[in-house]
Amino acid sequence: MKLDQIIATRDKKTVYKTDGLVIKVFNENHPKSDVFNEALNHARVEETGLNIPRVAEVTQTDGKWAIVTEYVEGKTLAQMMEEDPDNLQQYMNRFVDLQLEIHSKSSPLLNKLKDKLNRQINSLAGELDATTRYELHTRLDSMPKHTKVCHGDFNPTNIIIDKAGTAYIIDWAHATQGNASADAANTYLQFSLYDQRLAEIYMNLFCEKSDTAKQYVQQWLPIVAAAQMTKGKESEKAFLMKWIDVFDYQ
Structure with a gap:
């Protein structure tokens, strides 16, 4: 497979654009099962009718596993927020509406x-x-069980807006079914890691539009902070540990 233009590089993968397709090439040591699970997640989310690029195939290139999807020409919502800060509220409204969809x-x-x-x-x-892990498990077990589609990594870099203004949601590696407020807590945490002001704007909008108590979303924060810690980013550890100290919000 011909790999033309690199459009993104991450710790475990390199993303290329070629012939109207996106080829996500994983490192040699990336588990084969994870690659197929991501493609399966993507295909199952396609079936819900959400507007996402279609999976074309799972293949190998130079001995590395790769997922091939449609290419969408456009800008990420993160780019648009950065380039046009005067319209941040408008972009954030759309961001939350997409998550609610x-x-x-x-x-x-x-x-x-x-x-x-x-x-x-x-x-x-x-x-x-062991005590902290027990408290986290206990808190998680007490939370209501829902079956809503959750993106698992919903942030403005994973939304592409094309020239016609149509939004496409990408990167479904972490998709699950579960509680929407857990998904929202994860998004809030991601904003908080880089810009607390954006995190608060997001939280207020999500709770208003979904008619969800802010305290309920906050109860998920120690749990999703623990999940974020499994990514092993040393620069985030001290910040996440503050959230993992389990306590009741007032």
Whole structure:
């Protein structure tokens, strides 16, 4: 397969554009099962009717596994927010509306978010003591079980707006079915890592548009902070540990 233009580079993958397609090429040591699970997630989300680029194939290039999807010409919502800060509120409104559209869908064959979060908490035995892990598991088990589609990494870099103004949602590697407020807590946390002002704008809009109590979304923060810690980013550790100290919000 011919790989022309690099459009993104991450720790575990390189993304190329060629012949109207996007080829996400994973590192040699990336588990084959994770690649196929991501493609399966993407295909299942396609079936919900959400506007996302279509999966074309799973293949190999130079011995590395790759997922091939349609290419969408446009800018990310993150770029638009940065280039046009005067219209930030308008962009953030659209951002939240897109997330609520995701949450309006169901996909019964997606993995369950609670199961994934419990596994992630268990994996932190070397980072968190047994008491903290127990408190996180207890909190998670007490949260209501829902079956809404959750993106799992919903942030403005994962939305592409084409020239006609149509939004496409990308990167469904972490998609699950579960509680929408957990998904919102994850998005809030991602904003908080880089810009607390944007995080508060987002939280207020999400809670207003979804008619959700802010305290309810906040109860998920220690859990999603623990999940974020499993990515092993040393620069985020101190920030995340502050959220993982489990406590009740007033």
